Amino acid sequence: MEINGEISDTDSGIILHSGSDSPTTHTKDVTTHTRAMKVKHQDLRDRLEICILELKKLCIREAELTGRLSEDYPLLPGEKPPQIRRRIGAAFKLDEQNIPHGAEESELSFVDAELALQMKIYEAARKLCEEEHLSKAVRKSRLQQCKREEKKLKQLQETSFQLRLEHGRSSPLPAFNITQQDLGTSDDSSLSDSVVQDEEVTSQSSQPSSGLPYPVETDPPQPPPASSHSSVDGSYMSPSVAKQSLQLNLPQSPLASLDSKLSSDSSPLYDLPPIQHTPWTESSLDQPYQKNKKSRSSSKTSSPAKSELLPPLEACLAQAGLPLQLSHLRLSRTQSSSTPSTPEMRVHRQLSLRLSSPESSFDKDRGRTRGPRRRLTEYAITLPQTPSPPVNFGNHANSEDSNSEHSFTSYNSSPCQESPCDLPKYQSAFPISSPVGSYGPQAFSPAGFYHNPRHLPSPSTKNTYYNKEMVYPPDMDMSPSYFHQQAPCSPNRYEYWYKDTPVPHQRSQRPLPPDVRLTPPAQWDHPQYRSNCLPRQVVNEQLKSWHRRSQLKAPRSRSLDRQGAVRMKNVSPREAPCYPNQKYHDQINQRAALQRAAEGVQGHWVVDDGTHYMSQV
Amino acid sequence: MSFVPGQPVTAVVQRIEIQKLRQGNNLILGFSIGGGIDQDPGQNPFSEDKTDKGIYVTRITPGGPADVAGLMMGDKIMQVNGWDMTMVTHDKARKRLTKKNEDVVRLLVTRKSLEEAVKHSMGTYHKQ
Numbered sequence: 197m198e199i200n201g202e203i204s205d206t207d208s209g210i211i212l213h214s215g216s217d218s219p220t221t222h223t224k225d226v227t228t229h230t231r232a233m234k235v236k237h238q239d240l241r242d243r244l245e246i247c248i249l250e251l252k253k254l255c256i257r258e259a260e261l262t263g264r265l266s267e268d269y270p271l272l273p274g275e276k277p278p279q280i281r282r283r284i285g286a287a288f289k290l291d292e293q294n295i296p297h298g299a300e301e302s303e304l305s306f307v308d309a310e311l312a313l314q315m316k317i318y319e320a321a322r323k324l325c326e327e328e329h330l331s332k333a334v335r336k337s338r339l340q341q342c343k344r345e346e347k348k349l350k351q352l353q354e355t356s357f358q359l360r361l362e363h364g365r366s367s368p369l370p371a372f373n374i375t376q377q378d379l380g381t382s383d384d385s386s387l388s389d390s391v392v393q394d395e396e397v398t399s400q401s402s403q404p405s406s407g408l409p410y411p412v413e414t415d416p417p418q419p420p421p422a423s424s425h426s427s428v429d430g431s432y433m434s435p436s437v438a439k440q441s442l443q444l445n446l447p448q449s450p451l452a453s454l455d456s457k458l459s460s461d462s463s464p465l466y467d468l469p470p471i472q473h474t475p476w477t478e479s480s481l482d483q484p485y486q487k488n489k490k491s492r493s494s495s496k497t498s499s500p501a502k503s504e505l506l507p508p509l510e511a512c513l514a515q516a517g518l519p520l521q522l523s524h525l526r527l528s529r530t531q532s533s534s535t536p537s538t539p540e541m542r543v544h545r546q547l548s549l550r551l552s553s554p555e556s557s558f559d560k561d562r563g564r565t566r567g568p569r570r571r572l573t574e575y576a577i578t579l580p581q582t583p584s585p586p587v588n589f590g591n592h593a594n595s596e597d598s599n600s601e602h603s604f605t606s607y608n609s610s611p612c613q614e615s616p617c618d619l620p621k622y623q624s625a626f627p628i629s630s631p632v633g634s635y636g637p638q639a640f641s642p643a644g645f646y647h648n649p650r651h652l653p654s655p656s657t658k659n660t661y662y663n664k665e666m667v668y669p670p671d672m673d674m675s676p677s678y679f680h681q682q683a684p685c686s687p688n689r690y691e692y693w694y695k696d697t698p699v700p701h702q703r704s705q706r707p708l709p710p711d712v713r714l715t716p717p718a719q720w721d722h723p724q725y726r727s728n729c730l731p732r733q734v735v736n737e738q739l740k741s742w743h744r745r746s747q748l749k750a751p752r753s754r755s756l757d758r759q760g761a762v763r764m765k766n767v768s769p770r771e772a773p774c775y776p777n778q779k780y781h782d783q784i785n786q787r788a789a790l791q792r793a794a795e796g797v798q799g800h801w802v803v804d805d806g807t808h809y810m811s812q813v
Numbered sequence: 814m815s816f817v818p819g820q821p822v823t824a825v826v827q828r829i830e831i832q833k834l835r836q837g838n839n840l841i842l843g844f845s846i847g848g849g850i851d852q853d854p855g856q857n858p859f860s861e862d863k864t865d866k867g868i869y870v871t872r873i874t875p876g877g878p879a880d881v882a883g884l885m886m887g888d889k890i891m892q893v894n895g896w897d898m899t900m901v902t903h904d905k906a907r908k909r910l911t912k913k914n915e916d917v918v919r920l921l922v923t924r925k926s927l928e929e930a931v932k933h934s935m936g937t938y939h940k941q
Binding site for chain 2: 475477478480
């Protein structure tokens with residue numbers, strides 16, 4: 197207030213001059229006007245004061261938002277501009293789920309809450325880092341701060357993960373996922389928050405010295421601690437203390453590079469835009485919309501999508517843990533949009549597979565699920581690219597039939613089959629191999645060969661498998677790194693793969709078993725050949741299942757991996773029983789024939805798209 | 814071809830009529846599209862304005878119906894049979910283009926060379 201008084205004094209003079217009352221009139225009628233003038237003067241002064249106050253408030257508020265004090269800020273000659281601290285939306289809400297409730301106060305829930313909080317803290321710190329107009333020192337300290345928070349975050353995630361593993365999966369959703377969603381909203385709301393709290397803001401700003409170096413950090417903790425406090429037992433002192441202790445307990449990761457990597461990884465996740473863009477893709481218009489027919493979507497386009505979408509897939513799998521059906525639905529939905537790309541690949545693969553058993557009698561096959569085992573050895577011998585099947589087999593004997601689920605992934609890994617001995621290898625092979633798979637038929641064809649069997653297994657066996665799977669993913673979803681999730685699954689997939697392979701032989705009993713084995717490699721070299729030789733039935737099945745699934749409609753994913761995985765699931769348990777209806781098959785056969793004819797005629801199309809291994813119809 | 818959301822778009826367009834090729838149950842258009850409001854426009858290699866979420870022609874099958882009709886790679890599709898294509902999702906665009914019961918699709922497309930050509934001709938016209 198004192199300041200304002202001064203200001204108004206000096207300013208008032210100016211105003212008087214420019215005001216309506218000119219000095220001349222002033223001097224003339226001194227007696228009559230002095231009094232009125234004085235009153236008016238006082239009045240104006242007061243108004244000016246108020247206006248200046250208002251202006252100051254506005255300027256400060258603006259500064260809070262922009263980080264810079266506006267030039268319009270009314271400064272007296274000797275006055276220093278107030279220190280403005282940019283305000284970042286500190287008032288966010290933690291998701292209810294993350295706040296431990298009295299009922300279930302467990303270590304896990306506590307850690308989850310802590311984790312959710314830490315996530316926001318880290319996010320805030322990161323944002324502070326990105327701020328412009330910072331002095332070097334400040335920036336540096338903020339960077340450090342950010343790294344610290346990141347470390348904490350990691351540790352929390354790890355502990356939470358560990359706990360989850362121990363407890364099995366108790367809560368349906370990991371805190372990780374929830375918080376991700378939250379972050380987006382909290383960011384958006386930050387502006388409005390600061391506006392709403394302007395009273396608070398101004399008061400804060402008027403006493404610059406009191407400002408905390410990291411307002412965001414200090415602010416956010418307040419709300420959650422209160423809640424967590426109540427739920428957790430009384431021994432809990434304060435959030436910050438707890439955090440510290442946590443930090444101490446956990447080994448610090450000395451590698452800065454790791455941290456930076458994490459930040460880069462996580463940032464996109466945290467900053468999810470309200471509407472998520474899918475990667476830019478193209479789709480050929482030569483396939484009917486949502487029809488399973490043949491499609492030739494370029495593998496080129498889909499490959500980027502695949503890489504991006506992979507992690508989400510994992511998440512999906514993990515979350516799908518509850519009912520099998522659910523997971524099916526979800527997966528199927530994802531692929532629906534990308535209808536064209538998947539079916540194609542499928543078809544080709546299938547074709548290659550079926551060569552061995554041209555007329556696959558599904559009914560027969562169903563009963564045969566068990567067969568594969570004994571044949572395994574045979575199989576291994578015949579095919580050069582198959583790794584040591586016996587080894588794999590031994591590891592996961594129980595998950596025999598499950599292969600259908602992951603068969604697709606196994607495709608991708610095929611290039612790496614040569615050295616399948618140890619788990620770590622598989623894991624690493626996974627990410628790498630997937631892109632490879634997308635490039636061309638070669639990668640897939642061998643895998644495709646193996647695949648055929650998946651339809652055959654009896655439904656009952658499948659079910660058991662599913663149950664198992666359900667157990668797996670839930671635990672995994674908290675895993676901070678991609679690898680964790682993959683690790684458990686990949687071996688299984690691998691295995692399945694081998695197990696399945698034997699089935700074809702059985703089927704092919706009547707035809708020529710030996711030939712079957714040999715054929716796949718040959719096809720491998722000649723994609724065209726493959727397509728020509730397709731066994732219709734296989735294709736039909738595929739198409740049919742595909743069609744069904746596509747009708748479920750849903751989010752899009754173009755990742756090949758995902759689709760493959762999905763498809764397998766859907767196909768095996770449900771579709772298998774339906775195969776008998778021959779009508780459908782026939783129709784499809786016709787189509788396939790047409791398609792083939794088309795291929796023959798327009799061979800150049802295939803040639804044109806070097807990257808597409810699929811042929812356009 | 815860039816535009817401000819909410820403002821009318823002005824562009825030089827070419828009318829292209831594609832006779833779909835019927836092969837079995839399948840109708841072939843002979844080109845591929847990319848883009849849509851649900852896709853990341855920044856990755857669109859064809860757009861000048863990287864925020865443009867329009868539908869773009871990404872691939873033309875040589876000798877295919879689209880090729881015959883004069884569609885070119887990189888064209889931005891403005892309309893399909895009168896339906897706006899500048900603000901649609903990728904799938905919507907696909908649907909519009911691949912309708913089974915339509916043997917012909919009429920496109921309004923715009924491309925940079927078109928605009929330049931028009932500008933050029935306008936310029937000479939004025940000079941005369």
